Amino acid sequence: MAIRQILEVPDPRLKVVSEPVTAFDDELRALVTDMFETMYDAPGIGLAAIQVGVPKRVLVIDLQPDDPDAEPVPCNHDGHHHHHQPTKKEPRVFVNPEILDPADELATYQEGCLSVPEIYADVDRPARCRVRWQDLDGAVHEEVMEGLMATCIQHEMDHLEGVLFIDHLSRLKRQMALKKLDKLRKVA
Template identity: 45%
Template sequence: MAKLPIVIYPNPVLAEHCTPVTEFDEKLAQLAADMAETMYAAPGVGLAAPQVGKTLRLVVIDVSEEKNQLLTLVNPRITAYSEETKVCEEGCLSLPGIWDKVKRPAEVTVRAQDLQGNFFEKDCDGLLAVCVQHELDHLDGVVFVDHLSRLKKDRDLKKLHKLKLEAKKKRAESESR
């Protein structure tokens, strides 16, 4: 397995609408395994294919404390949303250092395929429901800050820009030593 580079916002691939997976082969299984390794190493609880530069409808999620309950969703779609909503603080591996509160349905049902192409449904609540919605947004070119008011989104994107500049400055300083 190989750790993949994570695409950072505003890379255009993050705004793309992903294409359905049609080939359920070893290449897909390897991509999913590499995505899982990347997610665990980051560390994160979810990762969508566009976050590693692939415009496929593929997501890996593991919200367990032990990091031993990997959920792989191929061609996922949400088939039911609860009327009840919940506000949770979200972050994103593609927007490092940015966290903000997002209001989403408290429960969802997702229908997807596994790596062999078999269909299944899963009822999700709590952190899993938030993560499923967050990752599926990526498949439609949406990042979590798109759910915020213009003022909050602008504030978060300015912070992201500042963090990138600070990281670049630190890299330059360490390279000049």
């Protein structure tokens, strides 16, 4: 188990088209374990293998929804006493995912990406889509995704084609985002 380094723009590897997984073996399991550890540490809700430098068609997603049944946890990060609703872990792995019949209707979410740190922008994507994928044993699954899950899986699947969420923006907005990222990096 290890936290792997997350590639950030403009790393050319983020533009690579990932290869299908053919071996459902211990190496794949180790990669997925590391991907979850890396994603939770970041923290993020989705990660594609290429973001840790592995050009394979593997995604991990955990929307980490608030857990309504859990007791709120007091947290004192800033000296103030406030309650923080714990999140549920719902880790999901998608190997060789494909999108079948995306909806015509679009949904807009403000997206961010661990490979484009601290930059957020509204992206329009199909509001629902049917996804087919394999699990760690190679078994095939199919499910209709909607809401944040639909957005998240489409965002992560873009990585498999070498596409980042900022590539969906107009050229001007994309340039502004990258300029802002440069400024943030100089300050750090």
